[in-house]
Amino acid sequence: MPHHRRSERPLPPIPPAAALAPFALTVILAVTATLAGCGETAPPGEVTVMRACRICHGTDRICADIGKLDRAGWEKTVDRMIAGGANVTPEERAAVIDWLATRKPGDKPLCP
Numbered sequence: 001m002p003h004h005r006r007s008e009r010p011l012p013p014i015p016p017a018a019a020l021a022p023f024a025l026t027v028i029l030a031v032t033a034t035l036a037g038c039g040e041t042a043p044p045g046e047v048t049v050m051r052a053c054r055i056c057h058g059t060d061r062i063c064a065d066i067g068k069l070d071r072a073g074w075e076k077t078v079d080r081m082i083a084g085g086a087n088v089t090p091e092e093r094a095a096v097i098d099w100l101a102t103r104k105p106g107d108k109p110l111c112p
Contacts (some may be wrong), residue, residue, distance in 0.1 A: 042109075045099025048092040049110065053081065063111035071101040 041106075053062055069077065074097045082088050089095060105111065 018082035041096070044092070045097070045100055046110070048088060048096050049099065052086050052088050054077070056086075059110055061106070066100065066103045066107065066111055067105035069091045069100070071097065077105075 006093065049062065065073070065077065075112070078086075078088070078097055079092055103110070
């Protein structure tokens with residue numbers, strides 16, 4: 001059987017790294033945006049409630065007042081928790097109050 005030789009075509013030149021930079025940046029941004037969706041995407045108030053409030057309280061306790069307290073009620077409650085040692089910054093305090101004051105009974109993910 002005769003041996004057929006493939007025609008040898010030269011490979012295209014490899015572009016310099018500078019030419020790949022825009023493509024690489026696009027890939028990095030796309031991967032970052034995708035991974036950001038896999039992590040913490042909850043509102044800051046929710047994140048703080050899950051971190052700071054659930055140390056002492058189960059979700060049943062937190063959810064008991066959802067929909068019953070207005071903003072002023074949540075301010076009083078959150079301030080009492082902070083005075084009792086809850087680890088919440090002033091910025092987190094505002095986000096927690098905003099988040100809790102806008103929840104409705106049974107809102108997910110906190111309340112079953």
